Amino acid sequence: MKRTSPTLFLLLTLGLAGSHAQPPVLPEIHIPMHIESLVLPGRDATTWVIHLNYRIDREFFVPVRNTDPAVDGLYRRSGEILVELADSAGSSHERQIDRIDMPEDNPVASPEQPHWVQGTASFTVPPGTYSVFFEATDTESPRRQIRKDIKARTPRGDLDSLAITGITFVDAVHGESPDTLIMENFGGDFLFGKNSALLVGLHLPGDTSTTVQARWAFTLAELKREPGSSPIADSLSHIRVVRRRHLHLSSSSEEVRGLLRADSTTTAAFAVIPMNTALLPLRDYTLRLDLTTAQGRHRTLSHPCRAVWPEMPFSLKNVDGALEALRFITTEKQLDSIRRGSFEDRRDALETFWRSRDRSPGTARNEVMAEYYRRVDHATRNFGTLRIPDGSRSDMGKIFILYGSATRTERSLNPGGGHIETWFYDRLRKKFVFVDQDKKGTYTLAATAPL
Numbered sequence: 001m002k003r004t005s006p007t008l009f010l011l012l013t014l015g016l017a018g019s020h021a022q023p024p025v026l027p028e029i030h031i032p033m034h035i036e037s038l039v040l041p042g043r044d045a046t047t048w049v050i051h052l053n054y055r056i057d058r059e060f061f062v063p064v065r066n067t068d069p070a071v072d073g074l075y076r077r078s079g080e081i082l083v084e085l086a087d088s089a090g091s092s093h094e095r096q097i098d099r100i101d102m103p104e105d106n107p108v109a110s111p112e113q114p115h116w117v118q119g120t121a122s123f124t125v126p127p128g129t130y131s132v133f134f135e136a137t138d139t140e141s142p143r144r145q146i147r148k149d150i151k152a153r154t155p156r157g158d159l160d161s162l163a164i165t166g167i168t169f170v171d172a173v174h175g176e177s178p179d180t181l182i183m184e185n186f187g188g189d190f191l192f193g194k195n196s197a198l199l200v201g202l203h204l205p206g207d208t209s210t211t212v213q214a215r216w217a218f219t220l221a222e223l224k225r226e227p228g229s230s231p232i233a234d235s236l237s238h239i240r241v242v243r244r245r246h247l248h249l250s251s252s253s254e255e256v257r258g259l260l261r262a263d264s265t266t267t268a269a270f271a272v273i274p275m276n277t278a279l280l281p282l283r284d285y286t287l288r289l290d291l292t293t294a295q296g297r298h299r300t301l302s303h304p305c306r307a308v309w310p311e312m313p314f315s316l317k318n319v320d321g322a323l324e325a326l327r328f329i330t331t332e333k334q335l336d337s338i339r340r341g342s343f344e345d346r347r348d349a350l351e352t353f354w355r356s357r358d359r360s361p362g363t364a365r366n367e368v369m370a371e372y373y374r375r376v377d378h379a380t381r382n383f384g385t386l387r388i389p390d391g392s393r394s395d396m397g398k399i400f401i402l403y404g405s406a407t408r409t410e411r412s413l414n415p416g417g418g419h420i421e422t423w424f425y426d427r428l429r430k431k432f433v434f435v436d437q438d439k440k441g442t443y444t445l446a447a448t449a450p451l
Helices: 006-013 319-328 332-338 343-355 367-382 395-403
Strands: 033-041 048-057 075-086 092-104 116-125 129-138 144-153 163-171 180-183 196-203 211-220 232-240 245-251 256-262 268-275 284-293 298-308 408-414 418-425 430-436 444-450
Touching: 033 129, 033 144, 033 196, 048 075, 048 129, 048 144, 048 163, 048 245, 075 116, 092 116, 116 245, 116 256, 163 284, 163 298, 196 284, 211 268, 232 268, 245 268, 319 332, 319 343, 319 367, 319 395, 332 343, 367 395, 395 430, 395 444
Parallel strands: none
Antiparallel strands: 033 048, 033 163, 048 116, 075 092, 075 129, 129 144, 163 180, 163 196, 180 256, 196 268, 211 232, 211 284, 245 256, 284 298, 408 418, 418 430, 430 444
């Protein structure tokens, strides 16, 4: 019987063959944090509303045993979020403090799926430029994280003309009413591998247009290669303008949700523009948006942004490390070839390698690639030993990367031959026998046999 090679089997199990289409360290760690501002007209001509949305990794807040019998959950995370707005003179205008109290039964973090604390703060202000002070504090540790780099500006100049007051990315596939919006809430960035929509706040004094024409383009911010090129661009006519609405924001740990409520006292108007951002690779961009009303008024806005992938496998975050992890499914000659050149050359070679194996080429996100590097991460964390700290380089790690989780495993002890662990793969009709000869935790592949 002809045996399937490890590389070919990996491609088969991932559907690729022939395809072309512990408690955290305290406190000096960086926790992912996203903050964005959205400026909208207030209820009269002299005020504006600044919405500040935030998202911070739950792991910032240290879990402790729950001692309150009235609260469900074996553990609790607690802390405070302070959001403060200061005017151009540095004087505090207003502040909001959110108390964090999260009961849970399992405090162990999932590397593949981050959990977030999300929230929003809204301030009514006179026209001007404001500085945002954001501080997250953990109750159970000295941990504190601060952001002071965010500015919020109300529109300047002639407010009798069209103004784009603020923009933010929202979920393009949300299934509720068109007046209900789920904020993507990644600090003005958009999620990698999915389509988003752009919520645009408008000031339209004296303009009765019910639609706008939108032209937009994402240009690469990367200056060393292809400066100013547009990976995607589009033009859409008859985008509906929603008038006399007040954006009411609410939040939970899962999301920040916006509701466009009817309000005859406000001059705010909104447009929601669908964008095919799923096509954009992981890069930094400048979004250029051109809006023209039916009455001929025109306004342009530029917005720096990037594609973000919160669940990106750790082994994929470094290009050279990601290339090295291909050693199980490429020849040494192929690997040497794609390792050459500048950082951009190596990054492009890595993307090209996986693009030819993509089962869903309609998006920039490649699930086959993601699954491979998730396996690399798992192997690195779970199969390391004192002799081989990097578990992806162990025999068990290699088999796991190539074939994934076994259908079942069996362990036994041979008094004269050490520990034995056997992995059974029913789909492959194979088993792999690993032996820890010295009984020190280092298993080597001793045999491969058919089932």
